[in-house]
Amino acid sequence: MNDILVVSNLSKNFGKHKVLENVSFKVPRGKVIGLVGPNGAGKSTIMKCILGIYPYSQGDIWFEGRKMTAQTTGTMGKKIGALVESPAIYPFLTGMKHFKLYGIKPADRQRVIHLLGMENYINQKVTQYSFGMKQKLGIALALVNNPDLVILDEPMNGLDLMSTLAVRKIILSQAAKGTTFIVSSHILSELEKIITDVVLIDHGKIILQKPLQALREAGHQCFTMVTNRNSDARQLLGNHHFDVSLTNDQLQIQISPNQLTNVLQILLDDHITITNISHQGMDLETATLQFLKQAEGVVNHA
Ligand SMILES: Nc1ncnc2c1ncn2[C@@H]1O[C@H](COP(=O)(O)OP(=O)(O)OP(=O)(O)O)[C@@H](O)[C@H]1O
Numbered sequence: 346m347n348d349i350l351v352v353s354n355l356s357k358n359f360g361k362h363k364v365l366e367n368v369s370f371k372v373p374r375g376k377v378i379g380l381v382g383p384n385g386a387g388k389s390t391i392m393k394c395i396l397g398i399y400p401y402s403q404g405d406i407w408f409e410g411r412k413m414t415a416q417t418t419g420t421m422g423k424k425i426g427a428l429v430e431s432p433a434i435y436p437f438l439t440g441m442k443h444f445k446l447y448g449i450k451p452a453d454r455q456r457v458i459h460l461l462g463m464e465n466y467i468n469q470k471v472t473q474y475s476f477g478m479k480q481k482l483g484i485a486l487a488l489v490n491n492p493d494l495v496i497l498d499e500p501m502n503g504l505d506l507m508s509t510l511a512v513r514k515i516i517l518s519q520a521a522k523g524t525t526f527i528v529s530s531h532i533l534s535e536l537e538k539i540i541t542d543v544v545l546i547d548h549g550k551i552i553l554q555k556p557l558q559a560l561r562e563a564g565h566q567c568f569t570m571v572t573n574r575n576s577d578a579r580q581l582l583g584n585h586h587f588d589v590s591l592t593n594d595q596l597q598i599q600i601s602p603n604q605l606t607n608v609l610q611i612l613l614d615d616h617i618t619i620t621n622i623s624h625q626g627m628d629l630e631t632a633t634l635q636f637l638k639q640a641e642g643v644v645n646h647a
Pocket residue numbers: 359364382383384385386387388389390391
């Protein structure tokens with residue numbers, strides 16, 4: 346696999362406070378990585394270490410096969426776009442002046458301004474922008490030079506519905522063209538619409554890295570079923586020690602896909618007819634909670 350970024354054994358302290366501990370993960374080229382974890386887990390710190398904003402006490406970061414050092418970080422500027430915390434923008438310049446300041450070609454800036462719906466205020470000074478308008482300008486500046494890697498820390502913060510949709514669309518379209526993204530967000534329902542892979546971090550440690558699909562299928566799963574005799578079906582499956590409940594005329598059965606044949610056989614043997622069945626893998630929020638809980642258990646029992 347062609348990894349655009351490799352983070353290896355990264356550790357970072359603020360004074361005596363250990364904030365990152367042996368953080369290692371790989372970012373395959375063209376993927377959209379969701380960096381997920383509770384407040385204070387270390388997501389922004391990882392991003393800032395990658396961008397050379399923070400020094401680190403231990404570890405290596407490799408970008409496009411080159412080890413990043415204080416010297417090389419500056420030369421990576423155009424290859425990495427970033428929005429980290431509050432956008433780096435100048436209040437007394439207009440949005441448009443920012444594009445000119447960064448030497449962005451007219452065609453590129455028009456494309457991004459249009460995609461993010463910024464035409465109406467792009468010639469106003471940034472002092473007159475709302476938080477969400479500034480956020481969009483920051484995202485536009487991160488994306489506009491067609492960087493190989495884009496790092497976005499909470500890009501959906503403060504955005505209204507239309508702006509969220511616009512940002513989602515622009516990330517997906519850039520990703521389809523091969524741009525790699527690392528995105529953090531607490532809005533997991535939105536994040537799972539754009540990411541391909543999840544890196545879960547807690548207390549400065551990596552809990553897991555998995556493709557989103559594998560994560561959804563990894564843990565607790567549920568089948569919803571409707572039969573011609575729901576109460577009998579619940580009783581029968583309960584007798585076979587399956588975790589089953591009946592709500593709103595639907596059976597919820599907590600099983601993995603490979604147990605399904607067994608469940609169907611039990612019902613069919615009792616001449617119960619199945620009229621509807623659907624599989625519900627975990628959403629990102631449920632999966633995150635489950636894996637954080639498991640990790641907590643390990644820490645507590647260590
Ligand atoms: N400049 C700093 N000086 C001292 N401590 C810091 C600094 N920046 C971050 N920290 C600490 O490092 C830890 C990780 O912070 P970080 O901002 O990376 O977390 P995060 O996962 O991005 O959290 P959030 O989701 O709340 O943004 C926290 O305990 C925080 O207090």
